[in-house]
Amino acid sequence: METNFIDYVKIVCRSGKGGRGSMHMHRAKYVPNGGPDGGDGGRGGHIYLRGNRNYWTLLHLRYERHIFAGHGGNGSKNGSHGADGQDRYIDVPCGTVVYDAETGRFVCDVTEDGQIIMLLKGGRGGLGNKHFATSTNQAPRFAQPGEPMQELTVIMELKMLADVGLVGFPNAGKSTLVNAISSAHPKIAGYPFTTLEPSVGVVSYHDNHSFVIADIPGIIEGASEGKGLGLRFLRHIERNALLLFMIPGDTDNIRRDYEVLLNELTTYNPELLEKQRILAITKADLLDDELIELLSADLPTDLPHIFISAVTGFNIPQLKDLLWQQLDTADRNLSHSSAIAHRDKDITFLRDEMADEGEADDIIILDEDQLEDIEMLEDYELEDLEED
Numbered sequence: 001m002e003t004n005f006i007d008y009v010k011i012v013c014r015s016g017k018g019g020r021g022s023m024h025m026h027r028a029k030y031v032p033n034g035g036p037d038g039g040d041g042g043r044g045g046h047i048y049l050r051g052n053r054n055y056w057t058l059l060h061l062r063y064e065r066h067i068f069a070g071h072g073g074n075g076s077k078n079g080s081h082g083a084d085g086q087d088r089y090i091d092v093p094c095g096t097v098v099y100d101a102e103t104g105r106f107v108c109d110v111t112e113d114g115q116i117i118m119l120l121k122g123g124r125g126g127l128g129n130k131h132f133a134t135s136t137n138q139a140p141r142f143a144q145p146g147e148p149m150q151e152l153t154v155i156m157e158l159k160m161l162a163d164v165g166l167v168g169f170p171n172a173g174k175s176t177l178v179n180a181i182s183s184a185h186p187k188i189a190g191y192p193f194t195t196l197e198p199s200v201g202v203v204s205y206h207d208n209h210s211f212v213i214a215d216i217p218g219i220i221e222g223a224s225e226g227k228g229l230g231l232r233f234l235r236h237i238e239r240n241a242l243l244l245f246m247i248p249g250d251t252d253n254i255r256r257d258y259e260v261l262l263n264e265l266t267t268y269n270p271e272l273l274e275k276q277r278i279l280a281i282t283k284a285d286l287l288d289d290e291l292i293e294l295l296s297a298d299l300p301t302d303l304p305h306i307f308i309s310a311v312t313g314f315n316i317p318q319l320k321d322l323l324w325q326q327l328d329t330a331d332r333n334l335s336h337s338s339a340i341a342h343r344d345k346d347i348t349f350l351r352d353e354m355a356d357e358g359e360a361d362d363i364i365i366l367d368e369d370q371l372e373d374i375e376m377l378e379d380y381e382l383e384d385l386e387e388d
């Protein structure tokens, strides 16, 4: 399926290697033994990540398979310093989590606009031979090689930064609610899977307060085995402080549906159940008071509930109050939610996900150590053999 909502990319990143120091002897007319004058190598370019609030997805990185910083220039005669390699900045939306693609290890998390994180350090430039002159060796015939570059294949995942995440089956009325109370306007329709990609909207509350709500595609029983759209969009509720479960009032068995949803969440990640939850019984305009009373008697008891109708506006202000209250008590501090988002990635899942994206074939296994050794060797030999 073609979509502009890209929340997952894999990129090979490489910093620049340091330029080598020069091994050069000063030579000029009438200066028979000018001494060493080899300059230092420039440093290799760094690779940085930069939070940028103008991006909402990772779409702009979709076709960036490789991002390489520039190499440092070599030092040369007359003490001349090599140029520094060009740095590269990778702009990402706030909420991007980076993993090592080979091991699944959590690398870092970019949460704020303008935040800059060095992902890979460029190699330092080598020192030229002028640094190595001593009283016993006034004409050193060696210089330092530059430090090697670093290479890392990363997986970047966008995990939205919202306060409230919506959890429900398709057609539960999630998008209708988001339309009614927030700045976002996802499409609404009377068929399942209208929403194919997550979106976030800001809900304004009294006294200039506001909170952020995330509409995500519906999940169905068996989603953890890949039914429907699967569970991959659940990554977007990993950092929400509060989960709002939504089940329509005309559902046969609300309690059972709630169990099914909980079960799918548990399969995806049991830690999601540590979050605060609220249950909204939607489409209450289809129910009369008597029915509401009857249904109320048989609702799950482990969470607060509220009957709402996004169409008539019934209980919508009360829902906002409830969300606000619960958010106040929930740990809105990212640190708690981050514990989940920062877990290392299980890369057995990764291959499956990439297969979905048609990328499984180009998993590149790099042996970094080997690569570095080779670089070093090459440089050393060059230094020993040549004179600039």
Ligand SMILES: Nc1nc2c(ncn2[C@@H]2O[C@H](COP(=O)(O)OP(=O)(O)OP(=O)(O)O)[C@@H](O)[C@H]2O)c(=O)[nH]1
Pocket: 168, 169, 170, 171, 172, 173, 174, 175, 176, 177, 187, 188, 189, 190, 191, 192, 193, 194, 195, 196, 216, 217, 218, 219, 282, 283, 284, 285, 286, 308, 309, 310, 311, 312
């Ligand atoms: N009567 C009534 N119908 C509603 C209400 N809220 C939503 N609906 C209808 O329910 C259907 C599904 O609404 P959506 O908001 O698209 O549902 P969704 O949960 O976003 O569904 P997916 O995106 O497919 O997961 C639409 O036909 C809505 O008009 C409500 O409060 N009352």
Ligand SMILES: [Mg+2]
Pocket: 174, 175, 176, 186, 187, 188, 194, 195
């Ligand atoms: Mg929807």
